[in-house]
Amino acid sequence: MNRETLTWVGKWTFILAAAGSAVGLGNIWGFPYKAGTNGGGAFVLIYLGCILIIGLPIMISEIMLGKRYRGSPVSTMKAAAMESNNSSSWQAIGWGGLIAGIVILSFYSVLAGICLNYIFISLGLEGEIDSLAKFQEVTSSPLQLLFWHSVFIVITAWIIAAGVISGIERMVKLLMPMLFILMIVMVINAFINGNFSQALNFLFTPDFSAVTANTFLSAMGQAFFSLSLGMGAIMCYGAYMSADQDIYESSGIVAGLDTLIAMLAGLAIFPIIFAYGVEPNSGPGLVFISLLSIFADLPLGNLVGGLFFLLLSIAALSSSISLLEPSVAYLSEKNILARPIASSLLSGVAWFIGLGSLLSFNVWSELTFIGSRNFLDSMDLLANQFLLPLGGLFVAIYAGWRLNPAIAKSELGGSDFLFKLWQFFIRFVSPVLVFAVFVFQFV
């Protein structure tokens, strides 16, 4: 297919697809538990700052590069470097992105598989349940994890194999409205059955005594991950954007929707956490352990729980397809492999690496890889604290300092003021802050 003509059909598809990529486990599972363990309001405020002054300028840059050069992240960066007479090594940004996508997909799919499994566990709830024991039961069985990990990755691969228009576009048009409606239902449920004011207080009253350097690191990592930045997913989706679409506006809407869903997730979860006297700082188990025991108690809780985990699975699916797309786009644009074959092969690689993460819940739980971390935590660290921030840092340096500014200006359009504002942030603010936070983790 001629990639020049490959653009989203619907006017809103780019927004839906990019928001679908951004809104995922990071928002609904990660954000609430990180806000919970980092003291609530102050974390939320720092997170919002990171989205605005680090994330947004980088998102604008990724979309701009994708939209102009219209290829997979590797060919986009290569073409950009050629047009601006830079070294062709800048395409390493693209390669790093493809690798990060597969690494993230490998463990993302294991976690999303657990969400799929929990849809059925919740629907089958009858009265009291020992939710910690249930979580241990689910994660101690490699076969059960393997089954759901495989189901999730097959669905992902199948959508990507179907193509950009008949796969991705069709799915996000279906999934994103569903996700939004389910989220509203969950917030209404929390409003009726939970302690809403305590949750509002927890999320929006900053207590800076709880802030440490680590809060910044965690908030920035979360912002990158949540906006899907630093690995070319947004760049790749930008490559399918129609020429007349406004980049500033689209980036603002996508970042806004992502933030809105994270906040709504907090408002869906914390009111019931507080109403049932559960501590907000229970960590990654917040939705699987704390919430499940509450669903067991709630009127119609099995239905509410089933819907909640369906919501989580849908959000995960619209993100996982964007993790696979960049590398599949690369192989198929070069005509190295047909799209369905590329999709099966690369998802197979992610599936295989995912086995390590799956085993780290049980058989390999004592094995450590990076530092004292098990396989899953090591992959998570590699992606979130290294690959994504480095990817984002280099995108910022490239777009701010190496890309010919006249090209950026003509691609971004809009007023001089907006351009200067973006240029200021992408040159002096985003890269400096990412670098500072990145280096700080080693001291």
Ligand code: PHE
């Ligand atoms: N943004 C997704 C989430 O919040 C995860 C993701 C990261 C997707 C990077 C694509 C690229 O869950």
